[in-house]
Amino acid sequence: MLQYPTLKDRVFRSHKSIHLLAPTQVQRGTYKGWTDSQMEQALQAVVASGASIRRAALDYHVPKSSLGDRVSGQTVPGTKSGPPPYLNAMEEGELVQFLSRCASIGYGKSRKEVLSLVQSVMDSKKTVTNDWWEGFC
Incomplete structure (x- = not known):
């Protein structure tokens, strides 16, 4: 059984307001908690x-290691992680239109x-898998 702390233990007082802290919860992070413009400004x-990498990372709220990778040239700015997509955005749009038209005529x-x-x-030798399907849907 989950034991909740007393109200007195869950209250955090700052100089401006009182905040209730949630009972022990697992907080999940996001994949990328910063925007590309923040990273560009830091770079x-x-x-x-x-400016130092550490100072710029703090000022623009980006990870120090990610900024360092971009400064050293290890990571190219504007690229996305993971394998390249099977279809570009235009081809995916055409596929969606084609499938919609097929569905509309039964x-x-x-x-x-x-x-x-x-x-x-x-045109490559990669095999299109169900993982691609899940991402496409």
């Missing part, structure tokens, strides 16, 4: 202004048919 502060495509169609469009 400019380091490169152009000569000839919907199955998952297997869509995977086969995408596999035939791709």
Whole structure:
């Protein structure tokens, strides 16, 4: 059974207000808690202004290690992590329109048919998997 702390133990008093702290909860982080513009500003502060990586990371609320990777050239700014997408945004848009038109006339495509169609469009030797399907949906 989960024991909740007493109200007195859950109250945090700051000089401006009183905040109730939640009972012990697991707080999940996000994949990326910063924006690309924040990272770009921090990178400019380091490169152009000569600020330290640590100071720029604190000032612009970005991870120090990620900023350091961009300064050293290990990570190219503007790139996304993970493998490159099978289809670009324009091709995915065309696929959505095609599937919508097929469904509107009563000839919907199955998952297997869509995977086969995408596999035939791709010019690489990668196999289109159900993981791609889940991400596409």
